[in-house]
Amino acid sequence: HLKTFVNPSVLKPTGRVVGIIKRNWRPFCGMLSQSMIKEATRHLFTPADRRIPRIRIETRQAANLVGQRIMVAIDGWPKNSRYPNGHFVKNLGSAGDKETETEVLLLEHDVPHQPFSQAVLSFLPKMPWSITEEDLKVRADLRHLCVCSVDPPGCTDIDDTLHCRELENGNLEVGVHIADVSHFIRPGNALDQEAASRGTTVYLCGKRIDMVPELLSSNLCSLRSNVERLAFSCIWEMNHNAEILKAHFTKSIINSKASLTYAEAQMRIDDGTMKDDITKSLRGLNRLAKILKGRRIAKGALTLSSPEVPFHINSETHDPIDLQSKELKETNSMVEEFMLLANISVAQKIYDEFSECALLRKHPSPPPLNYDILIKAAKSRDLNIHTDSAKALADSLNNATVENFPYFNTLLRILATRCMMQAVYFCSGMDSDFHHYGLASPIYTHFTSPIRRYADIIVHRLLAVAINADSTYPDLMDKHKQSALCNNLNYRHKMAQYAQRASVAFHTQLFFKNKGIINEEGFILFVKKNAIIILIPKFGLEGAVFFDNKDKPSPHLSFDSEGPTLKVEEHTFRMFDKVKVTISLDASNIQHQRIRMALIEPVVCFCFLDFFLLLLRDCNCIITWVSEMILTGRSQPQLFLYSD
Template sequence: MPTGRVVGIIKRNWRPFCGMLNQSQIKEATRHLFTPADRRIPRIRIETRQASTLVGQRIIVAIDGWPRNSRYPNGHFVRNLGGAGDKDTETEVLLLEHDVPHQPFSQAVLSFLPKMPWGITEEDLKVRADLRHLCVCSVDPPGCTDIDDALHCRELENGNLEVGVHIADVSHFIRPGNALDQEAASRGTTVYLCGKRIDMVPELLSSNLCSLRSNVERLAFSCIWEMNHKAEILNTRFTKSIINSKASLTYAEAQMRIDDASMNDDITKSLRGLNTLAKILKGQRIAKGALTLSSPEVRFHMDSETHDPIDLQTKELKDTNSMVEEFMLLANISVAQKIYEEFSECALLRKHPAPPPSNYDILIKAAKSRELEIRIDSAKALADSLNEAVLEDFPYFNTLLRILATRCMMQAVYFCSGMDSDFHHYGLASPIYTHFTSPIRRYSDIIVHRLLAVAINADSTYPDLMDKHKQSSLCNNLNYRHKMAQYAQRASVAFHTQLFFKNKGILNEEGFILFVRKNAIIILIPKFGLEGTVFFENNDKPGPRLNFDSEGPTLTVEDQHTFHIFDRVKVTISLDASNIQHQKIRMALVEPVAPFFQIPGVSVALPEPEPEAKKLKLDR
């Protein structure tokens, strides 16, 4: 094995750390050890006379130095966040630990908001397309207040269809370089936690002036296609516009309208036209090799008073979810083509690299264990073989396989077109892609709006946008903020999962083996979107005899039972609250019953969505 040693540190990455104090057992002592929440960080020695009041609290500590002869770095107490286990305190901790900017917007930022009351001006009417007569509507999750997209579909006199995607014109309110713009650029993205949203822009914009609510006039940026009934695009135009949404619907409400034959109003006709075209578009995408992957997404039902999770259920996706998604994807692709045509060196695009072949090893072995073949020579080959991998006696098998396929993928990233040559989006099977459809919650989309506005002569040139090095630096920050937002969201789901199991005692649930390791099995519980590990060894005693076959992969324990990937098992799930800072959900095997030794492993909440966010499937 290649080895090395650290000979010098170029730059220290010290930051304030959240965690808990371990009070010294020595009476009157002022020196104590602090244990960070992040297990990768060593304990820190601090001096404080407040130890007795800080025990059981979440606190912040900063490192001052690390003497070369000391086991621990030295630091100092910064501030008290609140009692460990308190929901608000733990939310603050996960935001700080994942470097999510979440302080209230400063007066300097708020000073650039439009003065109220605000309304459409004569000047707006002169320079924008007036689309208020169109039967535009939005379709979103229940309770969504930051509505940044709306749609319409109508038949033209020539028999073709006009389809429009109308996106909130956030860039009208956020001008380049001012404090509001700088704050949005720094935050990069809205962060959706369970029951809490950290806005990228102030609420006046996110939930009011930029939100495409029904029966109010709003500024939009519209992408409008003329299509035939085969969903072939005959022409595309982009325009700044004024719209008046006729309805703000949930997915369920939109689906009900489409399915109810007695409803034939303009909104319902528009939805049916959109739904029909969306199915054709999805078929075309899949034919090109676009992937349909899977993750067991769950939604918490909160108590109306305590806001604690009282129930968990798997999200049900309707046709209308897919309908909205297809047109958002199409708009993003159309805009990407336009801005790249106009600005080949400084277009902000999004790519999804193809995974290296070795990433697929576990997926190929998993399919082979059920005598099925997964082909990976192209995205289309992978998509086709996933579609064919069905077992009649095991309906959940294909979903498990797609969950594994999701784990093989690379991360999609923003980049500047002048700094890269590979534009391809592997998951969507598209040669070019960007983000245009969610400017309320993504700063990348605001930049894309500015580029598109210049491309269609709706706004003047922005100097910074024409500098590919500045654009590339911005992309780096956006990628970092997007990644940390995802981690914070997962941490929030994990914390609320712990709250859910707090008063449940021990539950018996059915699961499936997702991975087989040398000394453990990793189990997925679809009902709760939980993934947990059960180990078959003990460091203190001689462990059981284990026989791991990497080709299977299989794990045989004590020559009594062999575990295969995707085997159905039963486990107990319980909350281990013995360590208040690092509470864990434990999983232990119940069936198959076996006399061999096992250690219940720590479980993690699996979902990777933005729990209350907009439609995020397929990187749209």
């Protein structure tokens, strides 16, 4: 019962746990806090995950485990004990070591990363492998086409190639050719089960956890140049206004004529002296892509922004040595447009054939309340943001500019990204809302990356059945099994994103380890009751500067939620204000190292400082594309058209 003298403004909702529905005990990674009693065998273990309480364990190895990352499992939690009881499981290695910390973040985010078992490897094709006469009989022979791939430098898992040529009737033939991974991974065997369990390839800084064994991911399924490969082709006949006249899907055999980087492809397009077939194909693709992109934007496809900045990793030490700052080229967008078009075309095809069991991907519209902070932020600069539809939002963001503040629009788009919902896989027979909000598309799926996404393999199987290129798979026709598969894929994808963000956080700490104190300019991204959240664009960092303890209101602070603004002494902070801070690494807690910031300008008389690192987005922030494409080098930060 509340006493009448309690100040209502400081009351907090409270509750009591009355029952446990299901326990989620798993081994936890962390560090041992050795007892001060010399002969003690009972010690406290501090998990890396701050949400988990300390665990009491018994071990006689405490002296050897200090300073090590270890794994502990919970055995039980007595009612009268402050801590659960557990036992030592495994020593992972020295805290701070790159390999150890990578192992920890993979374990903590439940990312399957063990070497592929012999049972799995036994289902790989025997080497040397080559295309057989039987393959030639049942596939379209497209080896004569001028097909090429465009990818980041050093890419070894090449999923996709493209071609464009003029037909005799004056129209254009455009093809997207995707690695036929489903040819090598048959339903139900150990290789298929392992790929389904992993769900996705996980891209960490300087490390890749493959969904399928390397023989497939970097060799037989990689559409490298000048080798014959099996593909699944989506071919359109288009007019010169990029309107689709016919669409055709076929299993095929291709021979890529070139494996280009984005920069190399752009150089060919821009060099007027180059007249070869590859360059002509690229120019045709680029011209059509611009039309497709313009049409998508006109329909309301969102152009969002991310503050992340990828690292350049030393090839020998795997340490982050610099920040990558490369210009986003037209060829990045060119590839993106045709991958999106292929995904949409395939989604419609498999839904037309299997209305109850098509594996699709949707992006729900955000609830109106999600936009509150974005609307307030715009109003702080006398601008209006309309959120009635994706089109209205896109138009509002395009018109939201502030004179002499070019970065303002990027900041606003970063906030818009935070308002979005998570895109998810679903079974068409279990849902009625197919719309993809970010892409402004009524239907969508994933078809173009089967080397790194299991969802694409399922879509390939459905498409193969739809065109009579393969037999029917009973499990694919069961919408309940399909829905359960989607749930696992969504979970694996989410955990992969978290692991990728944790990897970036760790490498950011390594980057600042020997940098000392750095002065940098930043912008206020959020204003809280007792803090400001600062974004440092150069490093893609966010930090919170607290001006008071959360539980002890101070007369020196005045917060206006409508602004929102925070007045500290005589200075008023508001969103998007420019500030100057110092950045340094606080390594006082070896398990929970963090980036610290200190406010330099403007100067306030007092402030209690505490900081945290927010490198990528929280779980409600969409953009699979951000974590997948930026961490793999497929694209750059700054502005990008929302792509799933």
